[in-house]
Amino acid sequence: MSERELIRLRPRRIRVVCWVSAVVLVVLFAAIGTTLAGPTGNGYGTFQRGDQIAMIGLGVLFALGALLFTRPRVEADARGVRVRNVIGSYELPWEVVRGIRFDRGAPWAALELHDDDLLPVVALQAADKQLAVDGVRALRRLHQDHLAAFAERAAGRGGT
Secondary structure, eight states: OOTTOOEEEOOSHHHHHHHHHHHHHHHHHHHHHHHOOEEOTTSSOEEOHHHHHHHHHHHHHHHHHHHGGGOOEEEEOSSEEEEEOSSOEEEEEGGGEEEEEOOTTOSEEEEEETTSOEEEEEEEEGGGTHHHHHHHHHHHHHHHHHHHHHHHHHHHHHTO
């Protein structure tokens, strides 16, 4: 493996679901907004142009909320791993990572840190099946390469 190997992984299935949902939300709220006209249910008020625009605006806001779930990503190279989840981003050197876990039944992978913390890697989701498995294997390979290089450097220092 070269020093410059870079792994970039993003979930596939959730991105498709979120984009389709976002489009449906905007279209649905736009349809509802354009049909708001005339008196309200009991007749004391009427729907105005502002009400229609507000409904469309709500659809756009809900769509943007759904698109937040397309944010997860993981990037790794010989130096470390960068994890971006729905909320929060982390950049860690391989020295603080004990292992990469993807437990049976878990919704996504996790980085096991030396301080016994688990950092979720939402970009590697069980719903993506083989894509997630291949991603975890690639991360483990980079981590193992780093451990081997670290052990080699430590042995070189100890022998001099």
